[in-house]
Structures are given as C-alpha cells and as structure tokens.
Amino acid sequence: MKAIADFCIIPIGVGTSLSPYVAECQKIFQKHQLNYSLHSYGTNVEGPWDEVFVALKECHERLHHMGAPRVSSSIRLGTRTDREQTLEEKIESVRQKQLG
Amino acid sequence: MKAIADFCIIPIGVGTSLSPYVAECQKIFQKHQLNYSLHSYGTNVEGPWDEVFVALKECHERLHHMGAPRVSSSIRLGTRTDREQTLEEKIESVRQKQLG
Amino acid sequence: MKAIADFCIIPIGVGTSLSPYVAECQKIFQKHQLNYSLHSYGTNVEGPWDEVFVALKECHERLHHMGAPRVSSSIRLGTRTDREQTLEEKIESVRQKQLG
Amino acid sequence: MKAIADFCIIPIGVGTSLSPYVAECQKIFQKHQLNYSLHSYGTNVEGPWDEVFVALKECHERLHHMGAPRVSSSIRLGTRTDREQTLEEKIESVRQKQLG
Numbered sequence: 001m002k003a004i005a006d007f008c009i010i011p012i013g014v015g016t017s018l019s020p021y022v023a024e025c026q027k028i029f030q031k032h033q034l035n036y037s038l039h040s041y042g043t044n045v046e047g048p049w050d051e052v053f054v055a056l057k058e059c060h061e062r063l064h065h066m067g068a069p070r071v072s073s074s075i076r077l078g079t080r081t082d083r084e085q086t087l088e089e090k091i092e093s094v095r096q097k098q099l100g
Numbered sequence: 101m102k103a104i105a106d107f108c109i110i111p112i113g114v115g116t117s118l119s120p121y122v123a124e125c126q127k128i129f130q131k132h133q134l135n136y137s138l139h140s141y142g143t144n145v146e147g148p149w150d151e152v153f154v155a156l157k158e159c160h161e162r163l164h165h166m167g168a169p170r171v172s173s174s175i176r177l178g179t180r181t182d183r184e185q186t187l188e189e190k191i192e193s194v195r196q197k198q199l200g
Numbered sequence: 201m202k203a204i205a206d207f208c209i210i211p212i213g214v215g216t217s218l219s220p221y222v223a224e225c226q227k228i229f230q231k232h233q234l235n236y237s238l239h240s241y242g243t244n245v246e247g248p249w250d251e252v253f254v255a256l257k258e259c260h261e262r263l264h265h266m267g268a269p270r271v272s273s274s275i276r277l278g279t280r281t282d283r284e285q286t287l288e289e290k291i292e293s294v295r296q297k298q299l300g
Numbered sequence: 301m302k303a304i305a306d307f308c309i310i311p312i313g314v315g316t317s318l319s320p321y322v323a324e325c326q327k328i329f330q331k332h333q334l335n336y337s338l339h340s341y342g343t344n345v346e347g348p349w350d351e352v353f354v355a356l357k358e359c360h361e362r363l364h365h366m367g368a369p370r371v372s373s374s375i376r377l378g379t380r381t382d383r384e385q386t387l388e389e390k391i392e393s394v395r396q397k398q399l400g
Contacts, residue, residue, distance in 0.1 A: 001161065006341035008274075008306075008376055013182075013216035016270050016382060019390075023397030038394060039339040040387040041306035041376045046340075049160075053153050060149075060179045061101065069182035070216050074208075074274040074376055075175040076308055076341050079160050082113075082169035082316060087340040090319075094338060097323030106208075106241035108276055108374075113316040116282060116370050119290075123297030138294060139239040140246075140287040141206035141276050170316050174276055174308075174374040176208055176241050182216060187240040190219075194238060197223035201361065213382075249360075253353050260349075260379045261301065269382035275375040279360050282313075282369035 003049045004087065006076040008042035009059055011068030021066060025059040032058075035087055042074070046087045049079070103149045104187065106176040108142035109159055111168030121166060125159040132158075135187055142174070146187045149179070203249045204287065206276040208242035209259055211268030221266060225259040232258075235287055242274075246287045249279070303349045304387065306376040308342035309359055311368030321366060325359040332358075335387055342374070346387045349379070 011021045025043065029036040032055045034047040045052055056073070063071045085093075111121045125143065129136040132155045134147040145152055156173070163171045185193075211221045225243065229236040232255045234247040245252055256273070263271045285293075311321045325343065329336040332355045334347040345352055356373070363371045385393075 001157075004341065006308075006339075010210060010212065010272060012210065012212070012218070016213040016380075018212070019393040020397045022394045023400075026394065026398055037340065038391060039306075040337065040344040040346075040390040041304065041342075041378070044340040049157060053157075056177075057101075057149060057153075060177075064179065064181045070178065070180040072210060073175075073177040075173075075177060076374055077156075077160075077173040077175060078170065078341070079164065080170040080316075081164045090340040091338060093319040094322045094326065097320045098326055100323075104241065106239075108206075110310060110312065110372060112310065112312070112318070116280075116313040118312070119293040120297045122294045123300075126294065126298055137240065138291060139206075140237065140244040140290040141204065141278070142241075144240040146240075172310060176274055178241070180216075190240040191238060193219040194222045194226065197220045198226055200223075201357075249357060253357075256377075257301075257349060257353075260377075264379065264381045270378065270380040273375075273377040275373075275377060277356075277360075277373040277375060278370065279364065280370040281364045 001049045001079055002084070003047065003052045004078045005045045005052050006042050007045060007056060008074045009063065010072050011063045012070035012072060014068045021063050021068070024062050024066065028055050028058050028062060037087055044087050101149045101179055102184070103147065103152045104178045105145045105152050106142050107145060107156060108174045109163065110172050111163045112170035112172060114168050121163050121168070124162050124166065128155050128158050128162060137187055144187050201249045201279055203247065203252045204278045205245045205252050206242050207245060207256060208274045209263065210272050211263045212270035212272060214268045221263050221268065224262050224266065228255050228258050228262060237287055244287050301349045301379055303347065303352045304378045305345045305352050306342050307345060307356060308374045309363065310372050311363045312370035312372060314368050321363050321368070324362050324366065328355050328358050328362060337387055344387050
C-alpha cells in the first residue's frame with residue numbers, strides 16, 4: 001500500500017528556531033529515498049506505507065537525540081485503491097481545474 | 101518509544117455517514133489492546149510506537165476493504181523522553197490548572 | 201453556519217509544560233459560552249462559525265500575552281448542511297455502530 | 301496579527317475527485333489577495349488573521365454551494381510575535397540549514 005503523507009514536526013522545549021530540526025528530517029526522507037517536497041508548513045512525503053512510517057519514526061528519534069524532550073507532529077495521510085497518483089499529479093490535477 | 105496519537109480517519113467516496121467506519125477502527129484499537137478514547141472529532145490512542153502504527157495501518161486497510169476508494173487521515177502524534185504521561189494524566193494536568 | 205472544531209494549540213518557546221496554556225484556552229471557550237470538551241490531544245468546540253473563530257483568535261492572543269513568542273495550532277473543522285449534529289450525537293452515533 | 305496557515309479542505313459526499321473543489325479554494329485565496337501556495341496535501345496561506353479566516357469561511361460555504369453536504373478541513377495555523385516571517389522565508393530558513 002502506497003501512502004502520501006504530509007508531516008509537520010514540532011520539537012517542544014528547544015526554543016523558537018525550529019528550522020534546524022526540519023532540515024534534519026529532510027535528510028532522513030532523502031536517506032530513505034522517498035519522494036518528498038518541503039513547503040512552508042510541513043513536508044509532503046510519498047512512498048510505500050512502511051517506508052514512510054520508518055522515516056517518520058526516525059525523525060522523532062533524531063529530534064529527541066538533538067535535545068528535544070517533547071516532539072509533536074501533525075500529519076495528514078492518504079491512501080487510495082482506485083488509482084495511483086503521485087505528489088506531482090495531485091498538484092497538476094488542481095492546476096488544470098483552475099484553468100478550466 | 102511510547103506514542104500518544106490522535107486519529108481522525110475520513111473515508112472518501114462512501115457518502116456522508118462515516119460513523120460505521122469510525123466504529124470499525126475502535127474495534128481495531130481494542131483488538132491491539134491499546135489504551136484509546138473516542139471523542140467527537142477523532143480518537144486518542146496510546147501505546148508503543150510500533151503497535152500504534154500497526155493499528156493505524158489496519159484501519160486504512162479495513163476502510164478500503166469496506167469499500168472506501170480513498171482514505172484520508174489527520175493525525176497528531178506526540179513522543180516525549182522527559183517523563184511518562186498517560187492519556188488520563190494529560191487531561192488531569194489541565195484540569196488542575198483550571199482550578200488553580 | 202455552525203462549526204464543529206477540534207483545537208490543539210501549542211505554544212513554542214515556553215518550555216515543555218503546556219497545560220497552563222491549554223487551561224487558559226478552556227476558560228476562553230467557557231467565556232464565549234461555546235459547547236466544548238477537553239480530550240488528551242485537543243479540545244472539541246461547537247458553536248456558530250464566527251463565535252468559534254473569535255475564541256480561537258483570543259486563544260492565540262492570550263498565549264502570546266502569557267509569553268509565548270510562537271503559537272502553532274492544529275485544527276480540524278467540520279461544517280454540514282444536511283443536518284444538525286452536536287458533539288454528543290457524533291460520539292453516540294459511533295457507539296451505536298460498535299454495538300451493532 | 302498576521303497568520304500563516306495551511307489548509308486541507310475535504311468535501312464529503314461528492315465522490316473521490318476532489319480537485320475541482322480545491323481549485324475553487326485557490327480562486328478564493330486569490331480574490332482575497334492573500335499570499336498562497338498550493339502543495340500536494342493542502343495550501344499555504346499567509347495574511348492578516350481576519351482576512352485568512354474570512355477566506356477559509358468562504359471556502360467552506362463555496363464547497364457547500366457546489367453540492368458537498370459535509371466539509372471537513374485540517375488546518376495548521378501559526379502566529380508569532382518575535383519577528384515577521386513570510387512563506388518564502390520559512391522555506392529558505394530550512395534550506396540554509398540543510399546546506400550547513
């Protein structure tokens with residue numbers, strides 16, 4: 001089962017500069033060879049369900065190792081059985097409707 | 101690593117009555133012997149990280165088997181290394197501050 | 201338009217004890233006479249759309265006044281035109297399916 | 301108070317093709333002259349708090365008018381008092397850390 005997810009990971013108890021933590025997560029998604037794309041309030045991640053969640057677990061663990069005593073994520077998660085759809089196709093599908 | 105999660109699972113393409121699908125997920129959390137609690141916009145689920153995510157995956161699979169071509173979840177996920185805290189303790193902690 | 205919302209409000213840059221901030225938000229929901237219910241990863245809030253969002257804005261402002269330089273909320277928001285449904289009815293609807 | 305939000309709006313009861321509804325919301329953000337950016341699981345929206353939420357309300361209303369009996373949104377919402385930060389600066393801040 002393929003998953004398309006959107007992760008917004010917030011380390012708590014490390015002050016207000018969160019970008020070093022988000023940057024570490026990007027490296028983890030890259031290492032796991034997932035298709036991912038950073039935006040201004042999270043990161044889209046696409047891949048096999050188990051791979052996506054192994055990477056998410058590694059993100060939480062990494063942030064704790066970087067010193068965050070608490071980590072709170074907000075996640076959106078989509079699966080579908082009717083057809084395959086990539087991150088890029090989801091955006092393209094909306095763009096076509098805007099032109100129409 | 102223990103996780104406290106909050107799942108809101110939406111089957112798409114099955115009409116507007118979603119409660120039969122949410123009820124199925126409750127049975128899955130129960131089967132996995134997780135501590136869980138239904139509220140009006142999701143379900144709190146507490147347990148070992150891997151158990152929690154095995155149950156979530158089973159929820160998505162079950163909803164597809166029940167006929168939903170798409171399933172979209174909104175999830176909150178918390179981990180902490182500073183101390184243990186249960187679902188019940190999180191609520192109690194807020195209640196005490198309200199009285200204070 | 202009536203809204204049923206679920207708010208999880210995280211003050212950032214104030215350490216790891218968040219319950220005093222969540223408790224303040226409960227007082228704000230009460231003051232605005234909204235139907236609300238605390239759970240372990242957020243608060244269900246029900247009322248007229250504009251009232252619900254005035255209260256949410258007041259929560260963000262209050263947390264900043266309490267010293268949080270950043271506040272990040274995760275919100276679920278539901279509206280429906282097919283019928284009225286209260287917080288309590290949403291839970292009852294799932295419970296009945298579990299018994300069935 | 302400026303807000304940076306991330307909206308993922310799901311019309312329920314209209315089948316599985318959601319892109320026409322998402323496209324309508326893009327037009328609403330544009331009409332309100334908000335800074336916005338579509339990604340694969342939502343839309344980043346930046347602007348004055350009240351403007352952002354007027355647009356969100358209009359999205360829910362529009363989707364109901366388009367025939368959706370239920371609409372469920374998942375929203376992230378950030379405010380900060382320590383400094384100004386745009387959608388673009390948030391991404392740039394992470395990119396710099398990845399290089400570092």
